[in-house]
Amino acid sequence: MVSFTLPEEVERIREMTRDFARNEVRPAGIEIDRIPDPETAYTGERMQRLLASAYELGFHRLNLPKEIGGIGAPEMTSIVVQEELAVGDAGIASHFLVAPMIAGISAGAQNRHPFYKEYLEKFIADTKGKHSGAWAITEPNHGSDLFHFGEPSIHMETTATKDGDDYIVNGAKSAFVSNGWMADALLLMVNLDPSQGMEGTVTFAIPGALPGISRGKPLNKLGLRGLNQAEVFFDNVRIPPEFVLLPPGPAYKMMLERIVTGGNTAVGTLAVGVARAAYEEALAHAKTRVQGGKRICEHDTVKLKLFDAYRQIEAARALLWKSSWLIATGNPHLPTAMAARTMASDMAMRVTADMVQVFGGYGISKEHPVEKFYRDAKLLQIMDGTNEVVSLKAADELIGC
Numbered sequence: 001m002v003s004f005t006l007p008e009e010v011e012r013i014r015e016m017t018r019d020f021a022r023n024e025v026r027p028a029g030i031e032i033d034r035i036p037d038p039e040t041a042y043t044g045e046r047m048q049r050l051l052a053s054a055y056e057l058g059f060h061r062l063n064l065p066k067e068i069g070g071i072g073a074p075e076m077t078s079i080v081v082q083e084e085l086a087v088g089d090a091g092i093a094s095h096f097l098v099a100p101m102i103a104g105i106s107a108g109a110q111n112r113h114p115f116y117k118e119y120l121e122k123f124i125a126d127t128k129g130k131h132s133g134a135w136a137i138t139e140p141n142h143g144s145d146l147f148h149f150g151e152p153s154i155h156m157e158t159t160a161t162k163d164g165d166d167y168i169v170n171g172a173k174s175a176f177v178s179n180g181w182m183a184d185a186l187l188l189m190v191n192l193d194p195s196q197g198m199e200g201t202v203t204f205a206i207p208g209a210l211p212g213i214s215r216g217k218p219l220n221k222l223g224l225r226g227l228n229q230a231e232v233f234f235d236n237v238r239i240p241p242e243f244v245l246l247p248p249g250p251a252y253k254m255m256l257e258r259i260v261t262g263g264n265t266a267v268g269t270l271a272v273g274v275a276r277a278a279y280e281e282a283l284a285h286a287k288t289r290v291q292g293g294k295r296i297c298e299h300d301t302v303k304l305k306l307f308d309a310y311r312q313i314e315a316a317r318a319l320l321w322k323s324s325w326l327i328a329t330g331n332p333h334l335p336t337a338m339a340a341r342t343m344a345s346d347m348a349m350r351v352t353a354d355m356v357q358v359f360g361g362y363g364i365s366k367e368h369p370v371e372k373f374y375r376d377a378k379l380l381q382i383m384d385g386t387n388e389v390v391s392l393k394a395a396d397e398l399i400g401c
């Protein structure tokens with residue numbers, strides 16, 4: 001029978017995450033959001049202290065197996081942890097979506113190159129937030145194109161060319177690479193065979209400090225300001241063959257869709273967290289703010305907005321849990337993940353706007369965090385593919401014409 005009851009251990013981790021998100025992530029996220037210069041924000045004491053606390057608690061190694069020093073958290077842990085962290089701050093929560101990427105790959109690649117074993121050990125032992133991964137795929141001229149297969153004229157412009165057994169990489173990944181400024185290891189996708197279009201992509205898992213790799217300035221942006229994003233440049237970067245994760249070919253599309261299935265489920269979950277954060281703040285405000293001689297929650301317009309937020313959050317979460325359950329049971333389903341994510345992020349945009357409305361004029365002020373949730377929600381309609389392009393892709397998969 002399908003059950004919404006979470007195992008005791010998952011509940012325990014959820015409670016711990018909820019406390020951490022409320023007491024540490026939320027206040028730090030608000031402070032970091034208000035620092036005008038992103039570089040100051042990401043190198044500052046507040047960010048360092050927060051990452052150190054989160055790594056000390058083990059959020060970076062939550063899903064890594066126990067045998068290699070991870071927490072080996074049971075199924076459904078990720079989705080509840082992501083939601084709770086995002087209630088605190090969706091930018092910080094985003095850091096933990098990409099941070100373990102290369103450590104996870106390293107666990108299965110330890111015999112291929114000494115880097116993987118060393119990196120995994122450093123990552124597991126990290127209690128300062130010094131080590132993290134990033135996924136560099138989007139390019140300045142190829143964003144939505146990454147979902148475009150079967151047309152040789154559309155392929156990435158960052159190229160790998162062979163030099164003996166090695167690969168030489170040149171080009172740039174866009175300013176949107178999550179964690180791109182701080183990551184010390186990269187999942188990198190670049191073109192090796194233009195005649196195959198996007199299927200001509202080669203995928204590497206590489207150290208982030210190989211000679212010839214440099215970063216742009218961290219992106220100064222509307223929301224999710226706790227998440228560093230930056231361009232990554234490649235100038236004749238020599239990559240040995242041991243770092244190839246997947247050569248070009250039809251398997252690339254399958255791998256990308258697998259990553260996007262997990263990624264969209266996670267991005268949708270962040271959206272639920274942001275919407276819940278706004279709802280909880282607005283509910284508390286509506287119970288104390290008095291207008292017309294009664295608390296504003298007693299006015300039908302406000303009461304119905306709050307109820308509508310509640311039902312939309314619950315509905316979005318239910319579909320995301322289904323997507324997560326499909327992944328956990330070995331049946332990842334791209335259209336379900338895409339349906340859940342587009343629904344959740346559109347919902348978060350509507351709900352955060354409505355919760356600003358519940359606050360009235362106070363909603364636009366930085367005195368309250370709802371204006372921040374509204375800004376954070378916007379980015380979740382673009383992250384991991386725009387909602388329009390993601391919906392078109394899901395419709396193609398489901399309807400096929």
Ligand SMILES: Cc1cc2nc3c(=O)[nH]c(=O)nc-3n(C[C@H](O)[C@H](O)[C@H](O)COP(=O)(O)OP(=O)(O)OC[C@H]3O[C@@H](n4cnc5c(N)ncnc54)[C@H](O)[C@@H]3O)c2cc1C
Nearest residue numbers: 135136137138143144176177178379382383384385386388
């Ligand atoms: C918060 C955040 C985190 C991100 N993290 C990462 C990351 O970790 N790594 C990474 O590599 N990238 C990352 N990205 C980049 C992200 O994947 C791209 O921004 C996204 O895929 C859209 O590409 P683009 O920005 O180039 O927009 P474009 O592709 O230029 O799209 C512009 C507009 O055109 C529309 N459009 C484009 N093509 C079509 C089409 N074929 N049919 C219909 N409409 C179309 C889009 O819907 C959009 O409205 C992140 C982005 C954000 C916002």
